Amino acid sequence: VSMNFAEQSTSQDPALFHVAVIMDGNGRWAGRRGLPRPAGHRAGARAVRRIVEAAPSLGISTLTLYALSSDNFNRPPTEVSALMRLFAEYLERERRPLAERGVRLQVIGRRDRLPAALRTAITRAESATAEGRALTLRLAIDYSARDEIRRAVAASVASGTAPLGTAPLGTAPLGTGAPDPFAAWPDVDLLVRTGGEQRLSDFLLWECAYAELWFTDRLWPDVTAQDLAAAVADFRRRDRRFGRISA
Ligand code: IPE
Ligand code: IPE
Ligand code: MG
Numbered sequence: 001v002s003m004n005f006a007e008q009s010t011s012q013d014p015a016l017f018h019v020a021v022i023m024d025g026n027g028r029w030a031g032r033r034g035l036p037r038p039a040g041h042r043a044g045a046r047a048v049r050r051i052v053e054a055a056p057s058l059g060i061s062t063l064t065l066y067a068l069s070s071d072n073f074n075r076p077p078t079e080v081s082a083l084m085r086l087f088a089e090y091l092e093r094e095r096r097p098l099a100e101r102g103v104r105l106q107v108i109g110r111r112d113r114l115p116a117a118l119r120t121a122i123t124r125a126e127s128a129t130a131e132g133r134a135l136t137l138r139l140a141i142d143y144s145a146r147d148e149i150r151r152a153v154a155a156s157v158a159s160g161t162a163p164l165g166t167a168p169l170g171t172a173p174l175g176t177g178a179p180d181p182f183a184a185w186p187d188v189d190l191l192v193r194t195g196g197e198q199r200l201s202d203f204l205l206w207e208c209a210y211a212e213l214w215f216t217d218r219l220w221p222d223v224t225a226q227d228l229a230a231a232v233a234d235f236r237r238r239d240r241r242f243g244r245i246s247a
Pocket of ligand 1: 026195
């Protein structure tokens, strides 16, 4: 079996359209209104609903939303715990409507530092929506791309099943029959960041190798379906070359 390096880097199947969003600006949105930061996060959850509803009609098959970075644990404990409660409430409230709309929900990131109530809400939502085929919605909670990569590499090395160097990363290691941890990480086609900053903040570093980047100053709670449509329209006009020359 020969490995084609040009095909290895990203999925180009037009039926698979993966959009990832760094939902930033909740705190500033609240601050401008003289509200406490958690009020901004609650408004952010309403924006999530709008964006999730709009995604399938824009051709999006996978939507990954950055809800909490591992570094966000460095915020005041009151804000962190307000976020944890908000996530659990969101999952409890949305589980059924998501299932009814054919949305499959998955949570990525560490779970061992989450409160038990949130872990339960996650498991329930994941199993209630497991049959969804209209959209895969991935929520990144206590997520760090570096941590995920570090763990995958450590696990591969420890198990000895996927010795690094026998196959290009992201392809199935040959002859071992072992699943490649990197293969489970879907390439991002379009990365959106709201809130004006232009950085990755440890989100999907591996998966964004060839992502198109789109930034807006709009604060996340103000984001509408029209903003998402504008990002997608922009994406459709881009020439993705993957290292080749234009067709
Ligand atoms: C993004 O909004 C949500 C989380 C990081 C949990 P922020 O809370 O970072 O909002 P700003 O950047 O302070 O405005
Ligand atoms: C990134 O936003 C994390 C999420 C949106 C969940 P931050 O607001 O935490 O990122 P920095 O600190 O500005 O890089
Ligand atoms: Mg921020």
